[in-house]
Amino acid sequence: MSYIFSLFLGIIQGLTEFLPISSSGHLQILNNIFNFLNESEDNFLLTITLHFATCLSTIIIFKKKIKNIIFNSMKTKINDAHTFVFFIIISMIPAIIVGLYLDHIIKLLFSGNFILIGVMLIFNSIILLIADFCEEGKKKLNTIRAFLIGVSQAVGIIPGISRSGITISTSILLGIKRNEASTFSFLMVIPLIIGSLIKSIIDQETFNFNVDFSILIVGFFGAFFTGIIACKWMLHIVENFNLKYFSIYCLIVGTIVLSFG
DSSP states (O other), X not given: OOHHHHHHHHHHHHHHHHSTTOHHHHHHHHHHHHOOOOSOHHHHHHHHHHHHHHHHHHHHHTHHHHHHHHHHHTSSSXXXXXXXXXXXXXXXXXXXXXXXXXXXXXXHHTSOOHHHHHHHHHHHHHHHHHHHTSOOOOBXXXXXXXXXXXXXXXXXXXXXXXXXXXXXXXXXXXXXXXXXXXXXXXXXXXXXXXXXXXXXXXXXXOOOTTSOHHHHHHHHHHHHHHHHHHHHHHHHHHXXXXXXXXXXXXXXXXXXXXXXX
């Protein structure tokens, strides 16, 4: 593992985690070129570090919103914060079920199947394009809509489908305002990322503490700062009806992947 390798993966993770182009799909494509994804403990620690970095960047961007939710949810009187937390919990259910009971299928999906990745990138492109041409919605989140957005988040596990892209697109198609759609999409994934990281650490039997932690720090800051930029950019993209440009990008990449698949 080198500093350049760590920084490169950090930048890729930071960009693709928030932009609607599928982080898992791009990592699979890059791995086919550079063959960097393996089961080594060094790469496991790097993966944990990069995901924590992007999670932290999300918390930084929405720190005021998160602070208000935590503060108001501690009040005994039922308010909007309690309702929002309830919707977050509802949205997590499909992904938790998939993560706990369909783990073997998930591993098969991440086996470098280029045909699957190409098809899913094109599907992602279509969803983004449809959502971008939808008019601004006026509906509010409710239990059913939160659950449906959660289902789309579970579908977003498939390489080639962007989690942020499909959850925001689903929210828009359900008639939710664009800024609320993007905010809910980014906040709903924070507890899932934290839970996934904890589960991964518990499942890991051994750790290599002889790894050069300075390399992990380089990757962390690469993902963290890139993640902040990408998250702000994505919020601007959604509000200004610019998802179509990423739709075109996914269509081109998906077509290229299929041609080599």
